[in-house]
Amino acid sequence: MKPAETSQIAVIGLGSMGLGVASTLLRAGRTVSGYDPVPEACAKFEEAGGRLATDPAAASRDASVVVIVVVTAAQTEAVLFGTDSHEGAVATMRRGGVVLSSATMAPDDVRRLAERCEAAGVDYLDAPMSGGMARAASGELTVMASGSPAAFALADPILAIMATTVYRLGDKPGIGASFKMVNQLLAGVHIAAACEAITFAKRLGLDINKVFEVITASAGNSWMFENRVPHVLKGDYSPASAVDIFVKDLGIVANMGLAAKFPTPVAASALQLFLMTSAAGMGRDDDASVARLFAQMTGLDLPGGAKAK
Amino acid sequence: MKPAETSQIAVIGLGSMGLGVASTLLRAGRTVSGYDPVPEACAKFEEAGGRLATDPAAASRDASVVVIVVVTAAQTEAVLFGTDSHEGAVATMRRGGVVLSSATMAPDDVRRLAERCEAAGVDYLDAPMSGGMARAASGELTVMASGSPAAFALADPILAIMATTVYRLGDKPGIGASFKMVNQLLAGVHIAAACEAITFAKRLGLDINKVFEVITASAGNSWMFENRVPHVLKGDYSPASAVDIFVKDLGIVANMGLAAKFPTPVAASALQLFLMTSAAGMGRDDDASVARLFAQMTGLDLPGGAKAK
Structure with missing residues (x-):
């Protein structure tokens, strides 16, 4: 033995x-x-x-x-x-x-x-x-x-x-899980915000490649902005991490908040965006697909198109 | 001459x-x-x-x-x-x-x-x-x-x-201003999310100094999380940048969205948090005061206390 x-x-x-x-x-x-x-x-x-x-x-x-x-x-x-x-x-x-x-x-x-x-x-x-x-x-x-x-x-x-x-x-x-949930709250919000911001920039008529360059060197940067916006710029939504992961994780944050009577309004709005993106058929695509949801809603022309495959 | x-x-x-x-x-x-x-x-x-x-x-x-x-x-x-x-x-x-x-x-x-x-x-x-x-x-x-x-x-x-x-x-x-507004959208969301997350962590009973250490080395990090959360850890809300700056800047984002019929739900929830913090008397304090708003609402004991001076 x-x-x-x-x-x-x-x-x-x-x-x-x-x-x-x-x-x-x-x-x-x-x-x-x-x-x-x-x-x-x-x-x-x-x-x-x-x-x-x-x-x-x-x-x-x-x-x-x-x-x-x-x-x-x-x-x-x-x-x-x-x-x-x-x-x-x-x-x-x-x-x-x-x-x-x-x-x-x-x-x-x-x-x-x-x-x-x-x-x-x-x-x-x-x-x-x-x-x-x-x-x-x-x-x-x-x-x-x-x-x-x-x-x-x-x-x-x-x-x-x-x-x-x-x-x-x-x-x-339980302590490790609590740290992870705090990280996921931030990560989920930052992905949703990155998708909201880069499509907003497109709507304003800006060169979104230049926006990426400027923001990643500015106070508006996040780890997720830097990591996920390139998927939008390339129009590549093959899943590095799927939309439904954040439906799950921000769903856990929401339930933890309900149980603890602790409001999480920013995370709640990000959760709704992931849920809308999943509902629109992109749940198993890359989480940067939230940008395609904005593009579909607002008629924007993103690289690779706004439609789910 | x-x-x-x-x-x-x-x-x-x-x-x-x-x-x-x-x-x-x-x-x-x-x-x-x-x-x-x-x-x-x-x-x-x-x-x-x-x-x-x-x-x-x-x-x-x-x-x-x-x-x-x-x-x-x-x-x-x-x-x-x-x-x-x-x-x-x-x-x-x-x-x-x-x-x-x-x-x-x-x-x-x-x-x-x-x-x-x-x-x-x-x-x-x-x-x-x-x-x-x-x-x-x-x-x-x-x-x-x-x-x-x-x-x-x-x-x-x-x-x-x-x-x-x-x-x-x-x-x-107008192009410079558009870039700046995209940056402010992200910066404002990231400050509000940082304050939501660090107080959520406190509510979960975590050591928030340790949370800062772990998150700044993880995918949940942002420029603003790294820059503003130390104000919360020290309980120092002397204004490096005031709450009312983001009431103004996210207010501009909201109005631009209305004019362009472009929804910005994550920025909108962050704006409401800055507005609540300003309404609670902290408009001229540091923008990390959103954390004190969460602490006041939920009865948390933050460094330096949750009350505006």
Whole structure:
């Protein structure tokens, strides 16, 4: 039997982010078992040298670290505790092992899932990631993590491979998620504002390439303006990050605000723009598609056209 | 009589920005006459070596470059064309001279003022500035300029002293103002969002100093988040830039949107927050006071307290 130091790793969820994480761990010489419901994702994982399993429970058998790279709290719950059709990862992984959970979700959901894991004898590291698929593939993610010292101790060697920046934000699950939600509030508002501003500029008759140049050197700049407006300038809405991600994340912010009686009017207006863009058929396109919504509404001629494919 | 090359300069408006511009020109060895209705501003200008005049017309007599550093279109119009009580700068400045107009205003107002100047034989450079009072004082402003080649030719030596970056955005007044309004839309939204997010973080029980550290290194960052949130962390709302500036500037964006039938829902929600903050008595305080509005509404304990002084 292997000693605990060479912990067995499972990665559940092999989409663009999860496949990047799994590939990075494989390149570092680790043995990685994995699962995803999508056959194409599974094929790429096997090509990279991963050991494919038939469900989350089989992938996690005897694993001391289970990395969950899915999108929602509901998906995370299904991976951890199973569904009608299959067992969950918690049932088969090593007692005293750690779940490294990366989905962006409400802190209350994190706390609930962490309690169930701990009751089953498994640690839970609240570890939302950011950086996108390129950084997942190169092992340069940023992780906003919180959890017990025991959870960190077991996860640290794996985090060191996956990420260049790991924020240790507290010793309780939920704190990492709270930081991530604050980031998502700002990121979502800045994308919506970037799309509103660049189409407004177009409506004013300005050269929007020049607007990009001037704004990125001015006080109106944001990380998202700089990152997303080039998609609008090129007319390329192939999804780096989809509209529906921000429908979800700003939806979580809205519900957190309702629960805490804390108004978030700017985030609320951005959420409505993502929702309108999704309703107009662009939910799975790049989140800069909010610019196409403005173009459709106002009859603007943007690069690549304003219509969803 | 002096040759045209050593053009005589007037600076009208000697507040924090105008005084900085005038002082920079004086340090560069230029003769500068000036006017401001506020006695304290005039005293500082004389201390710096400026020639104080009794009104805009007197300050501008025979000047070939008149730099107007006021806040609104109405103030600019009064400086240029006078009021019931005094003559304007256009009446006394040199024919063929140039007005360098820096107030942030609607492009339509710029076009109207420029036409009146040109009808009176004076060029108009649409030249909104950014950079704040520190950069005005050090001659490191950014100017988003548009105007005729003749206007640029006369203004260039002065711009070279005042600013480190001069964007030449087109040959018609109004283009510079349009660029500035796009910047102000984004800047205003980003300040409001920064205040919403940092108080939301506080409500979630997070260490807001740590939130600042994490967000400024993440995709949620903006120039304004990085610049304004330290005011909230220190509880220092002495005005670097006042709430009422964004009431004005996002008000202009709202009116431009109405005129063009172009919706700006995110900017509209930010405008309402600045308006609420101004209505709550904080209009002349720093624009990060939107955070105090959230704190007052929700009973949060922010550094320095949530009350306006």
